[in-house]
Amino acid sequence: MSISDPKSSKPKPARANRNAGPQAPMEALLADVAFDPLRRALWLDALDQRLRPSLPPALAPHARVANVDGGRLVYVVDAPVWRAKLRLVAQDLLDAARSLGLDATELVVKTTTLPFQPPERPKPKVTPMSAAAKQALQSALASLVDPKDTGSKDS
Template sequence: MDARAEIRIAMQPAQRRRSATTTGLSPAATCVDLGTLAQRAHALEVLDGRLRRLLPEAIARECRLADIRNGRLVFLANSSTWAGRLRLHEATLLAEARSAFDGRIERFAVKVAHRPPVPPEPTWQKPLSAGTARHLRTAAQSIADPELKALYLRLASLANQ
């Protein structure tokens, strides 16, 4: 199956599974098929990559496809400046999205939403040596405070033996 067919199938409206007797909150799994939801997310990711390749690199870094709903292509931009720059490429993006959806995309929208900062990768720390562990244990023996002594011993236990 080619990418266009995969996107079209995954982006079809999901059938909701609701019973008429339910009231109040329901588990997500009873409302939407999680497999269908995962397919839709994957299709949006594929289409996002396809559309952002058409944009200048700076705009592509600051904007991303958010959704396609009711014939509207929705992008998120990190600021109003990037949203304005993205709107200059509206015709190109709509043409590509229409080719992926057999012309069913009618409108284009950009919303400003700041992305949360990406947490830095955890830094790799050099493990404690066996000599350091010995010194920590020796120091722990001379400490009267039981909590501090326990902390030193716990730290010493993290060393490579």
């Protein structure tokens, strides 16, 4: 199965057959020419997922497919050390891309200064409610209930 670049295909009309019945929301969204960038982003993400097994396990979380431009397969990494490690497996990665139907002849590696995943925020400390606070809350809630409303609601 080959992956074809959505950028290389002809633009599609907003909706070829308006009498074909309802479309799924995502199909309707992607059918519009205005959403070509979204379609391309989804394609690049799918390509990234297909090429990820070709990367060494330590490198995979630090490298992402950024673009395919003609014969250039562009990756972005989150530190210079990963750039060097990615260049070491460049031929394997290009072979994997060609096996998916891409005409990849060159690997370009860009480095970002931001990590791919934001740092985890510390979880707020939850302190249990004291017995006195729990009792006060229950009393307050009980005082809100009208004793006349405890019967049936026939009216």
